[in-house]
Amino acid sequence: EIFSYNPPKNLSQAIIIGVKKCGTRALLKFLSIHPAIAVASTELHFFDSYTNFQHGLQWYRAQIPINRSSQHIIIEKTPSYFINKSTPLRIARLLPDAQLIIIIRDPITRAISDYVQLRNRHRFYPSFDDWISSSNFTQRTPVKIGCYTQYLRRWLKYFPRHQMHFVDGENLIHHPWEELEHVQTFLNLPVRIHREDFYFNPNKYGFPCLRQTNGCLGLNKGRRHPVIANQTRNKLNDFYLTCNAKLKRLAQINFSWI
Numbered sequence: 001e002i003f004s005y006n007p008p009k010n011l012s013q014a015i016i017i018g019v020k021k022c023g024t025r026a027l028l029k030f031l032s033i034h035p036a037i038a039v040a041s042t043e044l045h046f047f048d049s050y051t052n053f054q055h056g057l058q059w060y061r062a063q064i065p066i067n068r069s070s071q072h073i074i075i076e077k078t079p080s081y082f083i084n085k086s087t088p089l090r091i092a093r094l095l096p097d098a099q100l101i102i103i104i105r106d107p108i109t110r111a112i113s114d115y116v117q118l119r120n121r122h123r124f125y126p127s128f129d130d131w132i133s134s135s136n137f138t139q140r141t142p143v144k145i146g147c148y149t150q151y152l153r154r155w156l157k158y159f160p161r162h163q164m165h166f167v168d169g170e171n172l173i174h175h176p177w178e179e180l181e182h183v184q185t186f187l188n189l190p191v192r193i194h195r196e197d198f199y200f201n202p203n204k205y206g207f208p209c210l211r212q213t214n215g216c217l218g219l220n221k222g223r224r225h226p227v228i229a230n231q232t233r234n235k236l237n238d239f240y241l242t243c244n245a246k247l248k249r250l251a252q253i254n255f256s257w258i
């Protein structure tokens with residue numbers, strides 16, 4: 001039954017499939033100001049949860065209400081899709097034409113961001129440097145995720161490269177309008193999001209916000225990061241060197257931090 005749903009004509013779907021802690025929320029929020037785009041306000045976890053998946057595509061689509069008649073592209077973001085084993089096949093079966101948006105950033109910064117989130121949830125937690133000093137540091141999920149190619153390979157089995165778009169999460173912080181222009185072009189949309197739509201907020205460590213009410217992200221985004229030792233950085237740099245080189249080839253991208 002769930003495979004028999006026919007999407008309404010003229011409605012296309014894009015999904016921000018990840019990556020966790022790379023700026024997925026900022027990207028979705030910024031895209032939501034485009035007149036043609038409707039977004040899901042929460043992470044839907046439809047394709048990575050067996051229970052949610054049983055609700056079927058009709059349920060999924062109902063989670064993304066269309067508020068304006070101009071809206072014809074619906075977008076949701078669930079960062080765990082990128083690393084979830086079942087998700088690529090499920091999306092390929094149900095939404096074979098979906099456009100996949102993948103935001104990635106410097107894996108070291110990403111690992112620190114993931115670590116800060118974990119530390120906030122636990123009362124006692126080792127420092128980042130101690131955490132990386134252990135011999136099995138590459139097995140820690142926050143470190144592993146930053147080796148993006150391991151997961152990207154799986155996606156490329158189900159989707160051609162031209163159905164994917166990579167966003168530079170570092171540049172989204174410094175020049176959001178540039179990254180958004182690329183996304184709008186990828187989605188075949190006229191460019192409606194411009195430099196004037198943004199300002200940099202000194203109260204949010206200089207992160208960009210939209211020039212509108214509630215235009216900044218919430219307090220759980222843009223957290224303070226710990227300063228890390230050179231030794232830690234070098235260790236992570238060595239680990240990510242091969243991953244990044246593979247990424248450059250596999251994704252055919254050339255971001256400044258790769």
Ligand SMILES: Nc1ncnc2c1ncn2[C@@H]1O[C@H](COP(=O)(O)OS(=O)(=O)O)[C@@H](OP(=O)(O)O)[C@H]1O
Nearest residue numbers: 020021022023024025026113207208217221222223
């Ligand atoms: N404009 C703006 N405002 C605030 N934060 C911004 C922005 N752009 C990118 N970022 C970075 O996004 C990081 C959080 O990424 P995600 O939204 O993908 O996190 S999550 O996976 O949904 O938890 C978040 O990570 P932390 O700095 O560790 O909080 C930010 O570095």
